[in-house]
Amino acid sequence: MTTLTVTARGQVTFRKDVLQHLGIRPGEKIELDLLPDGRAELKAARAKGSFRELYGFLKGKTNGRVLSIDEINEAIAEAGAAAGSSKE
Numbered sequence: 001m002t003t004l005t006v007t008a009r010g011q012v013t014f015r016k017d018v019l020q021h022l023g024i025r026p027g028e029k030i031e032l033d034l035l036p037d038g039r040a041e042l043k044a045a046r047a048k049g050s051f052r053e054l055y056g057f058l059k060g061k062t063n064g065r066v067l068s069i070d071e072i073n074e075a076i077a078e079a080g081a082a083a084g085s086s087k088e
Helices: 016-022 069-085
Strands: 030-034 040-044
Touching: 016 040
Parallel strands: none
Antiparallel strands: 030 040
Protein backbone atom coordinates (compact mmCIF):
# COMPACT_ATOMS: atom_id res chain seq x y z
CA MET A 1 0.00 0.00 0.00
CA THR A 2 1.23 3.50 -0.81
CA THR A 3 0.65 6.32 1.68
CA LEU A 4 0.45 9.88 0.38
CA THR A 5 0.67 13.15 2.31
CA VAL A 6 -1.81 15.98 1.82
CA THR A 7 -0.28 19.46 1.82
CA ALA A 8 -1.73 22.46 3.67
CA ARG A 9 -3.20 23.54 0.30
CA GLY A 10 -5.05 20.22 -0.02
CA GLN A 11 -2.78 18.87 -2.75
CA VAL A 12 -1.36 15.38 -3.13
CA THR A 13 1.61 14.30 -5.22
CA PHE A 14 1.52 10.78 -6.62
CA ARG A 15 4.80 8.92 -6.73
CA LYS A 16 6.20 7.96 -10.11
CA ASP A 17 5.69 4.22 -9.50
CA VAL A 18 1.99 4.80 -8.78
CA LEU A 19 1.51 6.80 -11.97
CA GLN A 20 3.40 4.19 -13.99
CA HIS A 21 1.19 1.45 -12.54
CA LEU A 22 -1.88 3.40 -13.68
CA GLY A 23 -0.37 4.05 -17.12
CA ILE A 24 -0.45 7.82 -16.59
CA ARG A 25 2.19 10.00 -18.26
CA PRO A 26 3.05 13.68 -17.76
CA GLY A 27 0.36 15.95 -19.15
CA GLU A 28 -2.35 13.28 -19.04
CA LYS A 29 -5.46 13.53 -16.90
CA ILE A 30 -6.72 11.40 -14.02
CA GLU A 31 -10.35 10.46 -13.29
CA LEU A 32 -11.44 10.17 -9.67
CA ASP A 33 -14.78 8.55 -8.87
CA LEU A 34 -16.10 9.09 -5.35
CA LEU A 35 -17.60 5.90 -3.95
CA PRO A 36 -19.69 5.18 -0.84
CA ASP A 37 -18.09 4.91 2.59
CA GLY A 38 -15.39 7.51 1.88
CA ARG A 39 -13.70 5.44 -0.82
CA ALA A 40 -12.54 6.60 -4.24
CA GLU A 41 -11.48 4.98 -7.50
CA LEU A 42 -8.57 6.52 -9.39
CA LYS A 43 -7.79 5.74 -13.04
CA ALA A 44 -6.21 7.24 -16.12
CA ALA A 45 -8.60 9.35 -18.16
CA ARG A 46 -8.62 8.05 -21.70
CA ALA A 47 -9.16 10.50 -24.51
CA LYS A 48 -12.36 9.94 -26.39
CA GLY A 49 -11.93 10.57 -30.09
CA SER A 50 -14.67 11.75 -32.35
CA PHE A 51 -15.62 11.06 -35.93
CA ARG A 52 -14.95 14.72 -36.75
CA GLU A 53 -11.27 14.26 -35.83
CA LEU A 54 -10.95 11.76 -38.68
CA TYR A 55 -12.02 14.28 -41.30
CA GLY A 56 -9.21 14.85 -43.77
CA PHE A 57 -6.70 12.46 -42.20
CA LEU A 58 -6.06 10.84 -45.62
CA LYS A 59 -5.72 14.17 -47.41
CA GLY A 60 -2.54 14.26 -49.48
CA LYS A 61 -1.89 10.53 -48.98
CA THR A 62 -3.89 9.11 -51.87
CA ASN A 63 -2.53 11.14 -54.83
CA GLY A 64 -6.14 11.74 -55.87
CA ARG A 65 -6.83 8.02 -56.14
CA VAL A 66 -10.11 6.65 -54.78
CA LEU A 67 -9.44 4.12 -52.02
CA SER A 68 -11.23 0.84 -51.48
CA ILE A 69 -12.82 0.15 -48.11
CA ASP A 70 -9.99 -2.30 -47.35
CA GLU A 71 -7.39 0.39 -48.06
CA ILE A 72 -9.26 2.85 -45.85
CA ASN A 73 -9.46 0.28 -43.04
CA GLU A 74 -5.74 -0.40 -43.36
CA ALA A 75 -4.96 3.33 -43.18
CA ILE A 76 -7.12 3.67 -40.07
CA ALA A 77 -5.36 0.71 -38.43
CA GLU A 78 -1.94 2.18 -39.23
CA ALA A 79 -2.94 5.60 -37.89
CA GLY A 80 -4.27 4.00 -34.70
CA ALA A 81 -1.09 1.98 -34.22
CA ALA A 82 1.05 5.07 -34.79
CA ALA A 83 -1.03 7.10 -32.33
CA GLY A 84 -0.75 4.39 -29.69
CA SER A 85 3.01 4.00 -30.08
CA SER A 86 3.70 7.75 -29.89
CA LYS A 87 2.53 7.87 -26.26
CA GLU A 88 5.37 5.68 -25.04
